[in-house]
Amino acid sequence: MGKVDLRVGLGPLKLKNPILTMSGTFGFGQEYGRYYDLAILGGVIVKAMTAEPRLGNPPPRIAETPSGILNAIGLQNPGVDAAIAEELPLLQDLRRRGTVVIGNVSGYSFAEYTLVTDKLSQSGLVDAVELNISCPNVKGGGLAFGTHPDTVYKVVSAVREVCEVPLIVKLSPNVTDIAEIARRAVEAGADILSLINTITGLAIDAKTRRPILSNVTGGLSGPAVKPVALRMVHEVAQAVNTPILGIGGATTGIDAVEFLLAGASAVGVGTANLMDPLAAVKIVQGLEQFLLDQKIASAAELIGGLII
Amino acid sequence: MGKVDLRVGLGPLKLKNPILTMSGTFGFGQEYGRYYDLAILGGVIVKAMTAEPRLGNPPPRIAETPSGILNAIGLQNPGVDAAIAEELPLLQDLRRRGTVVIGNVSGYSFAEYTLVTDKLSQSGLVDAVELNISCPNVKGGGLAFGTHPDTVYKVVSAVREVCEVPLIVKLSPNVTDIAEIARRAVEAGADILSLINTITGLAIDAKTRRPILSNVTGGLSGPAVKPVALRMVHEVAQAVNTPILGIGGATTGIDAVEFLLAGASAVGVGTANLMDPLAAVKIVQGLEQFLLDQKIASAAELIGGLII
Amino acid sequence: MAKENIGKVLGAEIVDNKILVPYVYQLTIKVAKLASEIKPGQFIMIKVAPGLEPTLRRPFSLHRVDKETGTVQIIYQVVGKGTEILSRRKPGEEIEILGPLGNGFDLGEAERIGFVGGGMGIAPLLAVAEQAVQEGKEVVSFLGAKTGDYLLVKKEFARLGKIFIVTDDGSVGEKALVSKPLEKYLKHHDLDLLLACGPTPMLKALAAIVGAHGVKTQLSLEQRMGCGIGACLGCVVPIKADTPEGFVYKRVCSDGPVFWADEILFEVPKATEKQGGCSCG
């Protein structure tokens, strides 16, 4: 292929290209690393980490829906200490080769979020922390942290204090006013916003009359949610000046272009990895091909380029 | 086919079967009436009516998305007076034959909602009114009526005063807490809740860099949204005792069963009509076949039957 | 225009699906009921694959019909997901059709009829041009495409009467837009009726020319569609009307796709853009 410049800046992060693989769909990178050289990617966001090891939900954890999936993994992970000791070190070579590695932080309390962030931030093993605020606030009646502006402000503020690397706040789409949530996250110190996380959904087996997922509900992701993700990225880009990582249903280079046009500076690939282990590479290539075909010199030119 | 009982009660409405065609996808019934006898249906909800005739949005008004569509018709309709004079009379024979006919009321102000409802309620031409509160509140900063609990309470209360037929309130899914919205609608006097209306989305043409819809955003519907619709129906069914018309992405009899299990007393068919003009009939037949195959005597038995 | 036809849901068998030039295919389907009813200018909606994806059917205009063999032909260009899937369908396979739809062209009493086809818009005109010749009318055709290869049924048109050819690259005929030979022609000749099909900018240019020359003209329009049968109001175009706004939105699928050129508003008046202004259905 010819010469197009795929580099973009995602706030303080310099990316070799705008494509990052998304938390929970990419493990700690090792599985996909056997399919291709991960250094092809702009970045990798690893599985959610919590203070303690977590078993996660009983199976079934995945249900298929039209052009999408529901998942309720339940944050199975070895805990932040084990991740720092065993998983993240394996990704350091990647960082030296210019692919950013980002830690996804989850929790069920303010204390858990700050503890995990602190450890990751101190570890020196990640380029940034992504705060997953879609988890239920156990002490706050079980509502997700990310669904109330004040809670968002509080949790981001708390985490900000301990976070010495760039802080990405990952927004939940299960809200009335995503722009308001975004504003509060930025006020509280988010360097970057990532959106969307999954939309809560339910799948039912008509014959057994039971939910397909053991957890009853799960998070909807994949191509089905792309129009909602694009809308929210666009809304947030209008509302704040903070750089955006656009996520939701991207499976092709053209999809990535759409996210950039809507106002994202980089694009996350989640469910597509499950649909095809080579998806992220194909998206990088597809984006490059689009730029070549359309005679666009750089990916950065597309950011926020939607004409209205 | 053998004998199964498809009749259900949707609050005060007696339906010959649980399948209703949804507002905006079925015109005033005449087009589909050339494909099949509309009396096969449990009910028909006609296109939104407003106080004055409305042009609607410029084209394009429809964009296709993975397993779904976005629409931004913009409420094109002849106005409630013309509808009462010319359209609704054509559906009266259907009512005599036991298929309910429901008027969908839209508006951009409290006054418009009450005016249109009043006229329809007085007309004697509809079995119920369905209040579409997904429209922007022009005097309230353009936010949709249906996205704030207090506004929902206010608009439903106002309409309730003039509505002498059963009142269905159609909920917008673009909210943080659908159960809370449902509770307020019920407090304000809703006899029936219908959900979901469309989820706001955006589709972009990567090459022209423009939104596909002239209105920029549109409402997402079709199979893609079914998991979200099922989740919300289930949540609302847990929160209130009011009967529910479950809507969103149903294309088969099995889908209808899933909505009933989740807690709906009847099921709306929207986008499926666009995908196949015979869809609603096939769904009625599919539901009947399911009951026969599973040896279930009546559709009503399924309502709320989800085992958790 | 001819009377609206509401169409039926029909199962068709693919007889042939062959590539003509890069990205352009000719699909022949056997579906007797459709063949016996469909008229030039009408269209069909094709469910390109079973199942939920793609969500909607795709609209295509009639190219040719053979009542004897019960076959119907369309010519289509691969431009996106739906047409790409269609191009991979094989002879012998079943495919679901909704049609015939829309109003079709109306030759009326016209004696001298002009045809203006641009690119893929040439294909839908052939059947009606042939009909015109059969009915003893005089036919003049103006065909344009990006290159000579894309002047799809040029030979067939040449058999029917005088033809004027242009291409974007000048590979065949004059290097010009198709409006140019038409405009020249109209300076010295009269036409009772003009029928045209092609990209919207071409139709817009034509509408101006025929307006100036007072030639009655029918244009076949395209719009993104939902139902295809007139129910969803998804496929509208602004058509002049005696209303406060000076126009109403009419449905391409059931009020069209063929409209009188002088009735079409090619630009929506700015002031009316907010008469919808919501994404709520």
Next chain:
Amino acid sequence: MAKENIGKVLGAEIVDNKILVPYVYQLTIKVAKLASEIKPGQFIMIKVAPGLEPTLRRPFSLHRVDKETGTVQIIYQVVGKGTEILSRRKPGEEIEILGPLGNGFDLGEAERIGFVGGGMGIAPLLAVAEQAVQEGKEVVSFLGAKTGDYLLVKKEFARLGKIFIVTDDGSVGEKALVSKPLEKYLKHHDLDLLLACGPTPMLKALAAIVGAHGVKTQLSLEQRMGCGIGACLGCVVPIKADTPEGFVYKRVCSDGPVFWADEILFEVPKATEKQGGCSCG
């Protein structure tokens, strides 16, 4: 168990896709790379149709492999959308495969090996039973299905050694569950190893029996899958472990699908159910 295999994305050609009994098909694909690597007990994930629908690939166990012709066979039952689409795919068509995946069976040093197959679970056992015979081991098989017609490769198994047959309707063999002849057999005979595949209730019943008799047993498990390569943690089953909860969730796709029967927890302890308890990924 054999070593985990991470699989490749491979294009395969459909050689044959024939119905065996109602709803049950045998698919033969030509894909030399897969044929040369795949081992009994491993599985492949098939993209049943190009495009976005269905979203995910479908997992199927190896039935037979022919390294010489480079072909691989699976036997599958049409139970839903994906298998329905697969059943309509035709010879000559291309289909995308991910595989080989998972660990496969491990015969080890065992001399007398029992095979227990229920329904569709019979098919994945044939290749390993054949391998056992080739390696000079003694094979005893216990096969069960709803009716005689569904005892798919009964004859092939009969050629390999002694077989015990049961059906749900008694149409062939005893009217019983397949655990019954096994239990009887174990009263008087020893087995060094048992390999089993079939519905979960059958596997659960087996696990109890072999536990009581101390027979080392490998069970092939199924679970709804996402990635198929070990990354998403979608396909887990509870496996006993030295943790506070007494178990961990292991991945069927990459830690399995074959597990030692005595390591599997068939019921998740109630108290641990809320160790996830959220739908947030």
